[in-house]
Every structure is written in C-alpha cells, then in structure tokens.
Amino acid sequence: MGMLDVLRTQGWLRFVSKAPRRVRRVVVRKINKLFNRNIVRSFYGVFLTENGNDATFRFCVNGTYGTFYSNYLREIDYPFIFVDIGANQGLYSLIAAQNPYCERAVSLEPVSETFRLLTANIRANGLAGMIVALNCGLSSENARVKIRLKPGHSGAASLHNTFAGTEGVEEIQISTAAILEPYLAPGLPLVVKIDTEGHEHVVIGELARSRFADRVISVFYEVDVAWADPENLKAGLRAMGFDHFHPIRGGTHYDVMATRQGGGSAECRAA
Numbered sequence: 001m002g003m004l005d006v007l008r009t010q011g012w013l014r015f016v017s018k019a020p021r022r023v024r025r026v027v028v029r030k031i032n033k034l035f036n037r038n039i040v041r042s043f044y045g046v047f048l049t050e051n052g053n054d055a056t057f058r059f060c061v062n063g064t065y066g067t068f069y070s071n072y073l074r075e076i077d078y079p080f081i082f083v084d085i086g087a088n089q090g091l092y093s094l095i096a097a098q099n100p101y102c103e104r105a106v107s108l109e110p111v112s113e114t115f116r117l118l119t120a121n122i123r124a125n126g127l128a129g130m131i132v133a134l135n136c137g138l139s140s141e142n143a144r145v146k147i148r149l150k151p152g153h154s155g156a157a158s159l160h161n162t163f164a165g166t167e168g169v170e171e172i173q174i175s176t177a178a179i180l181e182p183y184l185a186p187g188l189p190l191v192v193k194i195d196t197e198g199h200e201h202v203v204i205g206e207l208a209r210s211r212f213a214d215r216v217i218s219v220f221y222e223v224d225v226a227w228a229d230p231e232n233l234k235a236g237l238r239a240m241g242f243d244h245f246h247p248i249r250g251g252t253h254y255d256v257m258a259t260r261q262g263g264g265s266a267e268c269r270a271a
Helices: 003-010 012-018 021-034 055-062 068-075 091-097 112-124 177-183 200-209 230-238 266-270
Strands: 039-041 047-049 080-085 102-108 131-134 143-150 153-158 168-175 190-194 216-224 244-248 253-259
Touching (some): 047 055, 047 112, 068 091, 080 091, 112 131, 112 153, 177 200, 200 230, 230 253
Antiparallel strands (some): 216 253
C-alpha cells in the first residue's frame, strides 16, 4: 500500500506515522500550526503540549536532561522496541519512536493527568501508530495503590514517602510485566528506560522475572541515594546479565546506563 493509499484509507495520523521521518516532521509542524494547538517544540525536537507550570515540561523544553540518552536513542541502527517505564509526558518515547529502526514504543504512565499529556503529545507528533500508551505503573503485582504527587512537578510522583507534607494523592493501577507481552514482537531487542522515583528496585526485579528478560539489551535508570541503594540496583541488573554501568553526571541524584558486554544479545540484534 502506497503512502497516498494510507492517507486516503487510514487517515492522516496513520499516514504521518508511516511517512519518512523528514516528511513526518514537516507534516506534523504544519498540522499543529493549522489547528493552532497549544504545542511547543522542545529542545529535543519533539512537540509537547504546553504545560508551563510543570517542572518536567520545562526540563524537556530547555534541554535540562542533557543529550546522552536522546543521542543514544537516535543512533540505534538496528530494529528494536523501546519500553518506557515511567514515561511522564513522553519525551524519550517520542524520541525513540522517531528513529526509523524503532518498531514500537510502549509507554507506561500511571498518573491520570500526566497520562493525558502523554497521549496528547503522541498525537501532536503524529506517532499514534508507533507508540502504545498504557495508563499504569510496572510493579510486582496487579493492584490499585496510592501514589504521592508533588504539585508543579509531575516527574516527582512516587509510590514512596519521598515528598511527605507537600503532596497530593491519587489511586493508580500497577501491573506486572505480563502486561507488556502483547506489544513485544518476538525476537526484537528491548531498550528500557526506568524512571519511577524510588520504585526502580521493584521494577528491575519484575523485569528479571519476566519471560522477555534476556531480550533487554540496555536499561537507562535513575538513582537517588536518598531513596535507593545504587549497589542493590546494580545487583538486580547483574542478575539479568548486565555487566557494564555507566553513570551520567555525578552527585547523589544521577542516571546510569546499564548494558551487556558487546551491547546485548547477538541473537536479538540479528533478528
């Protein structure tokens, strides 16, 4: 089916999602301008729904997160699936899904308002056909639990008592890794990002128990020594076969890129 046939039979969202990256950017920019949407272009090149009162939105717009991981996602040159655990408003899901080698991105975000922004941003970038958004968090059980929210900072939502005295509370859904299985095409390597404000050790443990653990070739995760033991996180990843840990920035709050020697499973990369 040609691109014009896609446009005629499946609509503009599907057309944009299947178009070459350069064409997609031009079309999306013109569509957003045509409908006068409240959309801004971030430092990272992806479009975001304006949300200026939120710190995470401002970090995305201003490039506060640096370029290490965004460059990594853009430079993957073999077919892969991106799994974004704690996607927030979708920055890294959007970047990954624009890589022509990305077969699919699966984005998990449990907080209702942040999930609304995530889905709006997926549409604003013409990526509805590329990104599956799930309104839940990843954990070791299927349950309804309460998450703490920090006003003005969507990225600080936590299942732990990290921001006592300043937060609101919302009931959310948490699910085991089984929820991901229908969206993970067989044989493709999985690139994983984890940003769960203190729940990282539980997420890593659940990934290690999953049926697709051996397909995970990299894990980019957040560390804050105020609520996580860095060595425990490494131990959980070593149990999955990860043997290289590259810290991004220093201090007590930083990110780590975990990889397997050689960059991952040769079987996955060759698939």
